[in-house]
Amino acid sequence: MTLFALFIVASVLVIWLAAWNVRSLRGRQLLLLVACYLFYSIWGIAFLSLLVASSLVNFALGSLLRRRPSIGYLWLGIALNVLLLAFFKYLPPILETGAPGSWYDTLAHAIIMPIGLSFWTFQALSYLIDVYLEEELDPSVLEFCLYMAFWPTVVSGPVCRLGQMLPQFRQEPVLSSDNLSVGVLRVVKGLFMKMCLAQIMASGFTPGGGVTAGFDDVRGGWGGIDVWLLGLGFGFMLFFDFAGYSHMVIGTSRIFGMRLPENFDRPFLSTTPSIFWTRWHMSLSFWIRDYIYKPLAMARREIWWLYVSIIVSMTLFGLWHGPKWTYVAYGAYHGVVLVLHRSGQRLTSRLAFPAPRVLGTCLAWAATLLLMSLGYILFRANDLSHAAAMLRAAFTPSAYGHFAMPRSFYVLTIGIVLAYFSCAAGGAVLGWLRTRYRDAAREHAPRVTVFPARHAPSAAMFVGAVVDFLATKLWWWLGPALCVLGAWIALAVSAQRAAISVTPFIYTLF
Numbered sequence: 001m002t003l004f005a006l007f008i009v010a011s012v013l014v015i016w017l018a019a020w021n022v023r024s025l026r027g028r029q030l031l032l033l034v035a036c037y038l039f040y041s042i043w044g045i046a047f048l049s050l051l052v053a054s055s056l057v058n059f060a061l062g063s064l065l066r067r068r069p070s071i072g073y074l075w076l077g078i079a080l081n082v083l084l085l086a087f088f089k090y091l092p093p094i095l096e097t098g099a100p101g102s103w104y105d106t107l108a109h110a111i112i113m114p115i116g117l118s119f120w121t122f123q124a125l126s127y128l129i130d131v132y133l134e135e136e137l138d139p140s141v142l143e144f145c146l147y148m149a150f151w152p153t154v155v156s157g158p159v160c161r162l163g164q165m166l167p168q169f170r171q172e173p174v175l176s177s178d179n180l181s182v183g184v185l186r187v188v189k190g191l192f193m194k195m196c197l198a199q200i201m202a203s204g205f206t207p208g209g210g211v212t213a214g215f216d217d218v219r220g221g222w223g224g225i226d227v228w229l230l231g232l233g234f235g236f237m238l239f240f241d242f243a244g245y246s247h248m249v250i251g252t253s254r255i256f257g258m259r260l261p262e263n264f265d266r267p268f269l270s271t272t273p274s275i276f277w278t279r280w281h282m283s284l285s286f287w288i289r290d291y292i293y294k295p296l297a298m299a300r301r302e303i304w305w306l307y308v309s310i311i312v313s314m315t316l317f318g319l320w321h322g323p324k325w326t327y328v329a330y331g332a333y334h335g336v337v338l339v340l341h342r343s344g345q346r347l348t349s350r351l352a353f354p355a356p357r358v359l360g361t362c363l364a365w366a367a368t369l370l371l372m373s374l375g376y377i378l379f380r381a382n383d384l385s386h387a388a389a390m391l392r393a394a395f396t397p398s399a400y401g402h403f404a405m406p407r408s409f410y411v412l413t414i415g416i417v418l419a420y421f422s423c424a425a426g427g428a429v430l431g432w433l434r435t436r437y438r439d440a441a442r443e444h445a446p447r448v449t450v451f452p453a454r455h456a457p458s459a460a461m462f463v464g465a466v467v468d469f470l471a472t473k474l475w476w477w478l479g480p481a482l483c484v485l486g487a488w489i490a491l492a493v494s495a496q497r498a499a500i501s502v503t504p505f506i507y508t509l510f
Helices: 002-019 025-043 045-067 071-089 091-095 103-110 117-132 141-149 162-170 177-203 211-216 224-255 282-297 303-320 325-348 357-380 384-394 397-401 407-448 458-472 478-495
Strands: none
Touching: 002 025, 025 045, 025 141, 025 162, 045 071, 045 117, 045 141, 071 091, 071 117, 091 103, 117 141, 117 162, 117 282, 141 162, 177 211, 177 224, 177 407, 211 224, 224 357, 224 384, 224 397, 224 407, 282 303, 303 325, 325 357, 325 384, 357 384, 384 397
């Protein structure tokens, strides 16, 4: 099966490359669609048939809405897409609550959710809503099917919108060195984040020393420090896994001149919960904001209704991940956190706290990081009682004297988290230096033609050129550096005889 999948992927890449050499727009789109359908067929012809059927039905509904923007047609489209998603994603767990061996229990195990269903269903919904709102979208059936099945994103996003993709499907192909360099760098970064950092954080350097074992195999209960580090560690593991996947998808598309929406933007540097949700899983967060929160919030003007809209939107965001009470609690928790943050903003705007700005920023960042870490406990816990036991340990003072995890877990988690923030700080310093030397070069530029050559700021210009090179041409050295670092970590793990289990991309489960 693995060899077959590799053969299909190689074939997809060959067809994709061939498509960019076809001059005919329709011929190029047809080849791209063939490549997309061939890629999706890895998971079965039945799943591909469902994707094609959904694409054709939603295209037909969109055509009806374009000719006659009717709320009835819109609700019909929303209902069909939601029912399709509910049948595969939410019905089986309900049926499994019945007696083992019964017909509905058998049916529950026979229903298998098509991979990527949650993502391409949301893309179909955004298309129908945008057409109803009279956006200028006029795809052909070929273009719409390509949008629904676009092979880099069909498995786990980012969640795209037709208005972003349609102009790119119609443009002439551009294979440039800039696209190639940026794309290759992002693919390498994604591979490093997913295949190295996420896997090691999940499994640990020693058996039982990773995040997975910390949630599932702890005996004797968790200590307070264990809970906080497990929440933080799972958040970083999820980030490395999904952001790594997003880098690979966005980078692959960029190589061929296609620009996809970003999915992550340094979320762990956020100083408020609101900022965090504009940086974490951005394509889905913005989808929830535009198509659920805004319509709800505009229904009434009272402030209490605004808060209700936030909590409802975030609860649905949690439920989107799956039919588990922990996901519902995760979404509701973040809804409450966002409401409390907004209430706090309204309160502090009336009060003046004479505190240094830097101190306030640092405290806000630390509080946001801790709140997000608690949320990840809800997200990853096996059930609500499991989550309650961990949260109880986090808020029990006596639990802070108990340590249930191996020492390697603390070293690994703290080390990777500190390394991440150190790299972020280094990038910020590099960007600041780049801006500073560029400004200095602009200030001195007129003087070079007036004063003798010995007064020209050659040293500053040289340093500025070096800094600019490091800031803009990282791909020359960062790729090999990451590969060397990854090989070193792999050797260290091998020396420790840890059992590293390679897990699939986490968001393919949703």
